[in-house]
Amino acid sequence: DSGVTQTPKHLITATGQRVTLRCSPRSGDLSVYWYQQSLDQGLQFLIQYYNGEERAKGNILERFSAQQFPDLHSELNLSSLELGDSALYFCASSPWGRGSDEKLFFGSGTQLSVL
Amino acid sequence: AQKITQTQPGMFVQEKEAVTLDCTYDTSDPSYGLFWYKQPSSGEMIFLIYQGSYDQQNATEGRYSLNFQKARKSANLVISASQLGDSAMYFCAMREGLYSGAGSYQLTFGKGTKLSVIP
Numbered sequence: 120d121s122g123v124t125q126t127p128k129h130l131i132t133a134t135g136q137r138v139t140l141r142c143s144p145r146s147g148d149l150s151v152y153w154y155q156q157s158l159d160q161g162l163q164f165l166i167q168y169y170n171g172e173e174r175a176k177g178n179i180l181e182r183f184s185a186q187q188f189p190d191l192h193s194e195l196n197l198s199s200l201e202l203g204d205s206a207l208y209f210c211a212s213s214p215w216g217r218g219s220d221e222k223l224f225f226g227s228g229t230q231l232s233v234l
Numbered sequence: 235a236q237k238i239t240q241t242q243p244g245m246f247v248q249e250k251e252a253v254t255l256d257c258t259y260d261t262s263d264p265s266y267g268l269f270w271y272k273q274p275s276s277g278e279m280i281f282l283i284y285q286g287s288y289d290q291q292n293a294t295e296g297r298y299s300l301n302f303q304k305a306r307k308s309a310n311l312v313i314s315a316s317q318l319g320d321s322a323m324y325f326c327a328m329r330e331g332l333y334s335g336a337g338s339y340q341l342t343f344g345k346g347t348k349l350s351v352i353p
Contacts, residue, residue, distance in 0.1 A: 121280075122277065134353075152340065154340075161343060161344075161346065162325065162327075162343035163344050164340040164342070167340060170253065175340055177340055207277065209279060211279070214260065220267060220284050220286060222269060222281045222284055223281070223341060224281065225271075225274070225278060225279035225280075225281075226278070227277055227278045228277050228279075230277075
């Protein structure tokens with residue numbers, strides 16, 4: 120158990136809908152990352168937060184947004200969903216979000232299916 | 235150009251044998267870190283081993299070791315004495331700009347290698 124909690128584990132929705140994925144980082148970790156894993160694109164970095172502030176942005180679509188709250192949990196909001204958004208969405212956390220050997224601890228992911 | 239290349243989509247190894255999973259990387263940054271993660275069929279991503287670009291010795295973690303050849307830009311994962319539970323996807327990843335602070339903090343992943351351990 121990595122200590123990173125993601126809910127829900129599975130989500131089935133329809134095109135055009137909006138969903139929210141939730142992540143609780145490991146105790147003490149200040150940085151949260153979101154990744155998308157699909158068969159064709161592999162693991163793609165979406166966005167990183169550190170202590171409530173956005174730190175880095177990757178291949179995140181404009182339809183997607185995220186935030187990190189004062190209690191350090193994070194939410195990833197996906198709107199106007201398309202079939203191609205079906206993927207496994209991972210949240211990861213690390214203590215500081217930088218550092219020579221800082222490894223990321225991943226949650227078990229949220230499997231999103233858009234029908 | 236891909237930053238992380240894993241050329242073996244799938245591999246088989248006999249139980250108790252050693253296996254090497256290949257990873258090459260591309261960066262012009264002198265400061266970087268290399269990571270290996272394991273993803274079993276249950277889906278979670280499990281950290282295995284880390285190697286920093288300035289580390290003089292190859293990293294080892296139990297049955298896992300990293301064959302780091304900086305000049306060749308390769309960071310191969312060696313699993314000794316394979317076990318049935320080692321059957322999984324294995325991902326190589328890199329983080330750049332570690333010391334300069336100017337790089338992004340994301341991990342860039344390769345496409346992965348699916349390892350199957352045969353009894």
